[in-house]
Amino acid sequence: MAHIDIFKGDAFRAMALGEAIRVVPNQWGLIGSLGLFVAKSIRGTKFSVEMKNGVIQLVNSSERSTALPGADRGKRKMVDFRTERFGLKSRITADDIDNIRAFGSETELKQAQDEVMERQIELRGSLDITREYHRACALQGKVLDADGSELIDLFDKFEVTRKSVDFTLGTGTTDLAAKCKEVTRHVRTNLKGDVMSGVMALIHPEFTDKLMAHADFKERYKYFQNTNGGDPLRDDVSDGFDFGGIRWKEYLGEGEVPQEDGTTISRNFIPAGEATIFPVGTRQTFRTFNGSPDYVGMANTPGQDFYSAVFPDRQEDRYVDVEAMMQNAQICTRPATLVRGHTSN
Numbered sequence: 001m002a003h004i005d006i007f008k009g010d011a012f013r014a015m016a017l018g019e020a021i022r023v024v025p026n027q028w029g030l031i032g033s034l035g036l037f038v039a040k041s042i043r044g045t046k047f048s049v050e051m052k053n054g055v056i057q058l059v060n061s062s063e064r065s066t067a068l069p070g071a072d073r074g075k076r077k078m079v080d081f082r083t084e085r086f087g088l089k090s091r092i093t094a095d096d097i098d099n100i101r102a103f104g105s106e107t108e109l110k111q112a113q114d115e116v117m118e119r120q121i122e123l124r125g126s127l128d129i130t131r132e133y134h135r136a137c138a139l140q141g142k143v144l145d146a147d148g149s150e151l152i153d154l155f156d157k158f159e160v161t162r163k164s165v166d167f168t169l170g171t172g173t174t175d176l177a178a179k180c181k182e183v184t185r186h187v188r189t190n191l192k193g194d195v196m197s198g199v200m201a202l203i204h205p206e207f208t209d210k211l212m213a214h215a216d217f218k219e220r221y222k223y224f225q226n227t228n229g230g231d232p233l234r235d236d237v238s239d240g241f242d243f244g245g246i247r248w249k250e251y252l253g254e255g256e257v258p259q260e261d262g263t264t265i266s267r268n269f270i271p272a273g274e275a276t277i278f279p280v281g282t283r284q285t286f287r288t289f290n291g292s293p294d295y296v297g298m299a300n301t302p303g304q305d306f307y308s309a310v311f312p313d314r315q316e317d318r319y320v321d322v323e324a325m326m327q328n329a330q331i332c333t334r335p336a337t338l339v340r341g342h343t344s345n
Contacts, residue, residue: 092320
């Protein structure tokens with residue numbers, strides 16, 4: 001029979017368990033699968049992003065053999081951030097390992113490791129959906145905690161205002177193509193040196209229904225041959241559709257938040273009736289900064305996506321706590337490219 005002491009061996013060190021939880025298959029949400037956010041490791045928990053107002057200027061002609069005028073290099077400013085810790089633990093008691101025995105080719109250690117891995121997979125799922133939620137928030141310019149409190153206001157940090165476009169979908173004469181052009185022009189103008197392959201909108205179901213019911217949308221799609229996702233007027237377009245230079249995709253992301261009274265509340269990742277619009281195919285605009293964990297032996301080490309550790313009950317040997325955590329921040333370095341789409345009627 002397995003003894004609780006088995007969890008005190010080298011196989012359950014934080015370093016080994018951290019490697020194990022990082023190989024658990026990603027339980028991607030839609031945003032994670034887009035590959036928008038590029039991971040960057042930092043040492044410690046704090047980091048800075050350089051905000052440079054690059055200047056592209058018209059150059060006047062000058063006489064040959066004379067000194068060239070100096071170029072305006074623009075202003076630079078460092079914007080400070082910090083990563084936050086997000087983690088959970090799951091308790092393994094003596095009853096949980098009571099039936100673990102060494103038999104056949106499977107050892108007692110292997111079965112104990114499997115028990116820990118089961119807990120890691122469960123905890124990793126919660127961390128994955130939390131990261132997806134934070135990325136959805138970053139696409140809207142404000143990263144919120146699970147309880148709705150503000151962690152990072154990117155618009156405030158970078159001193160910009162979020163662009164908002166009212167599509168007035170309740171008005172039959174609205175020129176939707178013009179609205180889309182307003183959005184795409186704004187995004188391109190504010191890339192500030194980065195590149196993109198296109199513009200995407202993640203839309204709440206209420207916005208989807210109003211958009212697809214609009215007379216202008218229906219009229220334009222009569223003559224539009226969509227080669228990437230089908231015809232939204234007659235086909236299932238759960239994978240998205242193209243319209244007005246924007247890739248539209250309905251997003252049903254939501255998460256459950258436990259309350260102190262034992263109940264849970266649901267939190268939508270996209271606000272009701274809205275569209276979250278942003279550039280895709282960028283190189284520098286979206287970042288995940290991974291910081292060092294608050295385990296003493298791993299302080300100031302290059303940050304990883306996830307960490308895990310086992311902590312046996314040192315006093316009475318009655319349980320083992322399996323922890324899983326991440327220390328990160330989801331950042332958009334060009335929040336002026338983020339657009340809120342909504343309809344006032």
